[in-house]
Amino acid sequence: MLDVQNVSFGYSREQTTLNDVSLSVRRGVSVGLVGESGSGKTTLLRLMLGLIRPTSGTIRFGDEILDPGNGGFMQRYRRAVQPVFQDPYSSLDPRQRVIDIIAEPLRSLRIPGDRTQAVAEALEAVGLTLDAMRRYPHEFSGGQRQRIAIARAIVAGPQIVLADEAVSALDLSTRIRIVELFKTLAERLTLVFVSHDLGVVAALCEEMVILERGRVVESGKTRDILAAPKHAYTQRLLASIPRMPA
Amino acid sequence: MSPVETSVSTRGQRHSLALTVGLALVGINVLVAVLTLLWTPYDPLNASGGRLEAPSLLHWLGTDRLGRDLLTQLMIGARTALLVGTGAVAIGAAIGVSLGVLAAFATRLADDVMAATLDILIAFPTLLLAMLVVAASDSASLWTAILALGLAISAIVARLTRILAKRVLRQDYIVASRTSGTSWAGVVLRHVLPNIWPTLSVNFALQFGLAVIAEASLSYLGLGAPPPNASWGRLLQEAQGTVYTAPIGAIAPGIALVALVIGMNLLADGLRDIADPTRGRSR
Amino acid sequence: MKPLLDIRDLNIRAGDKPLVSNLFFTVQPGERIGLIGESGSGKSMTAMAATGLLPPSISVSGSIELDGQQVVGAADRVMNRLRGVAAAVVFQEPLTALDPLMKIGRQIAEPVRRRLERDGRRASKDVVQREVRDLIDKVALPQPERIINSYPHEVSGGQRQRVAIAMALACRPKLLIADEPTTALDVTTQAEILKLLDQLVRETGMALLFISHDLPVVADVVERVIVLKNGIAVEEGPVGAVFGKPQHDYTRTLVEAARLFDEALGATGS
Numbered sequence: 001m002l003d004v005q006n007v008s009f010g011y012s013r014e015q016t017t018l019n020d021v022s023l024s025v026r027r028g029v030s031v032g033l034v035g036e037s038g039s040g041k042t043t044l045l046r047l048m049l050g051l052i053r054p055t056s057g058t059i060r061f062g063d064e065i066l067d068p069g070n071g072g073f074m075q076r077y078r079r080a081v082q083p084v085f086q087d088p089y090s091s092l093d094p095r096q097r098v099i100d101i102i103a104e105p106l107r108s109l110r111i112p113g114d115r116t117q118a119v120a121e122a123l124e125a126v127g128l129t130l131d132a133m134r135r136y137p138h139e140f141s142g143g144q145r146q147r148i149a150i151a152r153a154i155v156a157g158p159q160i161v162l163a164d165e166a167v168s169a170l171d172l173s174t175r176i177r178i179v180e181l182f183k184t185l186a187e188r189l190t191l192v193f194v195s196h197d198l199g200v201v202a203a204l205c206e207e208m209v210i211l212e213r214g215r216v217v218e219s220g221k222t223r224d225i226l227a228a229p230k231h232a233y234t235q236r237l238l239a240s241i242p243r244m245p246a
Numbered sequence: 247m248s249p250v251e252t253s254v255s256t257r258g259q260r261h262s263l264a265l266t267v268g269l270a271l272v273g274i275n276v277l278v279a280v281l282t283l284l285w286t287p288y289d290p291l292n293a294s295g296g297r298l299e300a301p302s303l304l305h306w307l308g309t310d311r312l313g314r315d316l317l318t319q320l321m322i323g324a325r326t327a328l329l330v331g332t333g334a335v336a337i338g339a340a341i342g343v344s345l346g347v348l349a350a351f352a353t354r355l356a357d358d359v360m361a362a363t364l365d366i367l368i369a370f371p372t373l374l375l376a377m378l379v380v381a382a383s384d385s386a387s388l389w390t391a392i393l394a395l396g397l398a399i400s401a402i403v404a405r406l407t408r409i410l411a412k413r414v415l416r417q418d419y420i421v422a423s424r425t426s427g428t429s430w431a432g433v434v435l436r437h438v439l440p441n442i443w444p445t446l447s448v449n450f451a452l453q454f455g456l457a458v459i460a461e462a463s464l465s466y467l468g469l470g471a472p473p474p475n476a477s478w479g480r481l482l483q484e485a486q487g488t489v490y491t492a493p494i495g496a497i498a499p500g501i502a503l504v505a506l507v508i509g510m511n512l513l514a515d516g517l518r519d520i521a522d523p524t525r526g527r528s529r
Numbered sequence: 530m531k532p533l534l535d536i537r538d539l540n541i542r543a544g545d546k547p548l549v550s551n552l553f554f555t556v557q558p559g560e561r562i563g564l565i566g567e568s569g570s571g572k573s574m575t576a577m578a579a580t581g582l583l584p585p586s587i588s589v590s591g592s593i594e595l596d597g598q599q600v601v602g603a604a605d606r607v608m609n610r611l612r613g614v615a616a617a618v619v620f621q622e623p624l625t626a627l628d629p630l631m632k633i634g635r636q637i638a639e640p641v642r643r644r645l646e647r648d649g650r651r652a653s654k655d656v657v658q659r660e661v662r663d664l665i666d667k668v669a670l671p672q673p674e675r676i677i678n679s680y681p682h683e684v685s686g687g688q689r690q691r692v693a694i695a696m697a698l699a700c701r702p703k704l705l706i707a708d709e710p711t712t713a714l715d716v717t718t719q720a721e722i723l724k725l726l727d728q729l730v731r732e733t734g735m736a737l738l739f740i741s742h743d744l745p746v747v748a749d750v751v752e753r754v755i756v757l758k759n760g761i762a763v764e765e766g767p768v769g770a771v772f773g774k775p776q777h778d779y780t781r782t783l784v785e786a787a788r789l790f791d792e793a794l795g796a797t798g799s
Contacts, residue, residue: 199790
């Protein structure tokens with residue numbers, strides 16, 4: 001459904017952030033993009049959102065090439081692919097009511113239909129009550145804000161949700177509930193989950209791609225990689241994760 | 247939560263008091279300005295009494311050197327001040343906000359050039375800049391003064407807007423808005439402007455006050471509105487020579503000037519707090 | 530044995546808002562204790578109170594004895610001497626804990642010099658230099674010459690945290706307080722820093738008060754844990770007991786959540 005083909009990207013000429021990265025997202029199969037700081041995972045996500053253009057290589061959506069300059073295509077693409085960000089405090093406009101925040105994709109993509117009804121359904125899907133609509137972001141906790149951000153991402157009925165460290169800023173007890181929410185969502189759409197946290201990705205994604213310094217070092221079924229990591233970096237990453245005492 | 251709540255509520259009360267006082271001071275000024283269009287105690291141009299009369303029942307604030315009623319001059323001065331402040335800030339805001347937002351979006355080179363230019367412009371005092379503009383135009387009028395002050399203000403507003411807009415543009419909700427399919431124009435209107443407005447509006451009030459004072463200074467230097475436009479600045483200038491014999495001539499316009507400037511600042515502060523959903527009672 | 534840190538009926542409040550309520554705990558010399566809690570649990574407040582670093586707007590009542598000295602209400606002069614001798618702190622974000630305009634070598638030298646003067650020894654340039662080099666070796670920083678002459682922003686996050694640990698060690702404290710020391714770091718770097726901390730604490734025999742929201746990280750380095758929720762200690766005991774058989778509902782939720790991610794990772798790794 002979404003194919004990244006030999007994509008490279010550099011913010012400046014001397015330095016490449018991403019180097020010949022290829023991966024494909026198939027319908028209904030959630031993928032985790034795992035990497036530490038400097039791995040290029042956030043740049044990859046920005047490329048997949050069409051916010052920046054690859055220096056070389058292409059990203060395909062279906063049979064079409066992702067081209068940020070093609071307005072008609074981008075309108076369809078934006079409707080199909082929606083993001084959720086890490087920081088639930090900076091991802092919601094503090095001066096807008098929740099209803100306006102969630103309805104923004106409907107308004108900007110000119111999606112017909114009853115907006116209030118659509119927002120109500122999105123709120124329900126993320127487990128918030130309808131009285132949230134008239135309130136402002138600062139009235140909510142971090143976990144609730146992330147639910148609002150997720151509601152905005154799903155309100156237009158996207159096929160893919162790209163989540164960027166979407167649970168990393170949350171407390172453990174909140175994190176587990178938002179992970180549960182993503183799990184429910186993954187039943188009806190395709191989730192691409194970018195994270196440094198292997199545990200969260202393992203809990204959520206069927207497949208994963210391990211990135212190290214701008215390169216894909218390993219990819220495949222989550223289960224297989226966890227059971228027998230092939231690349232030295234993956235092995236080190238796995239060994240570094242602190243575990244609960246038995 | 248109570249300590250936070252109490253501090254918020256006392257803050258709220260203090261601000262509503264500020265708003266009331268600001269509203270009253272500015273409101274009186276507006277009323278007087280409107281009133282002068284319909285009625286003034288005396289004809290502003292004709293001498294209706296003796297020279298430098300002391301305050302009396304006939305002339306509440308006395309008369310000036312030419313025997314004109316001071317209260318009448320003062321009332322018309324309110325109109326001038328309001329016109330100058332509003333006009334200059336409107337011009338400054340229109341040019342400054344547009345330039346500032348453009349600079350925030352510009353490529354690094356264009357942004358650097360713009361930032362450097364603004365810094366140089368701001369290094370000139372507002373008054374000096376305005377004097378240059380007035381001097382460059384062939385005749386001094388109220389409108390050249392307003393235009394000159396507006397241009398000087400626009401540099402300050404542009405720089406502030408640029409910094410504020412850049413900060414907002416870094417937020418994730420801007421990216422979220424872009425990926426929601428919102429155009430850059432929509433992003434500016436819906437997210438950038440509402441989020442920089444509180445800080446800008448306070449600055450506008452400050453600039454309003456500075457413009458009124460600058461106009462007074464221009465008039466004081468003889469570069470402002472020529473007669474018959476009475477302005478507080480010119481009243482002050484004219485009272486200069488007689489400040490010991492008839493101090494009221496300097497005190498009255500001085501107080502009027504200070505009251506309007508303070509009033510405008512209080513009003514802006516109060517309005518900002520009402521407009522901001524994240525302040526006040528909400529949790 | 531007299532406890533190194535003895536906290537009795539500690540209450541911390543900002544105005545009327547309680548941040549920590551009726552907290553009791555002790556740290557014996559050489560003991561490693563974990564303070565677990567999520568945001569707003571008061572765990573960092575407790576650490577700040579123990580070293581007398583809370584701003585005056587926050588009121589502290591109860592008793593905190595650090596190395597036999599009462600901290601609550603103590604004068605700044607007393608606390609300045611106590612900090613370093615009795616306890617040193619390593620913070621979450623080493624970039625903000627270090628002076629951005631001072632070369633790393635000089636930053637480490639400062640606490641070394643202070644300690645030497647405190648012990649009544651002459652802090653000659655040679656002695657200080659040698660100690661700085663020793664400390665850099667101890668925290669396993671690579672290329673000591675380069676590090677000494679670098680500014681904090683010129684080295685990586687993990688290396689900065691090593692510098693911060695070196696500075697804490699320079700004081701030779703009896704108690705090391707580590708406030709989320711690995712939260713800002715990558716997983717692989719975190720593992721290295723945890724290993725280093727563990728090794729240093731064992732070698733020097735100092736006590737450790739480790740503050741974190743991350744259960745497995747805490748389990749890695751301490752013997753006993755205290756679980757804080759909204760400023761109240763809900764559970765306390767040896768790591769094995771608390772994580773193996775949590776008594777309080779809140780602890781149970783946390784442990785279950787942590788185990789869930791653990792199980793997702795399968796039986797590989799450690």
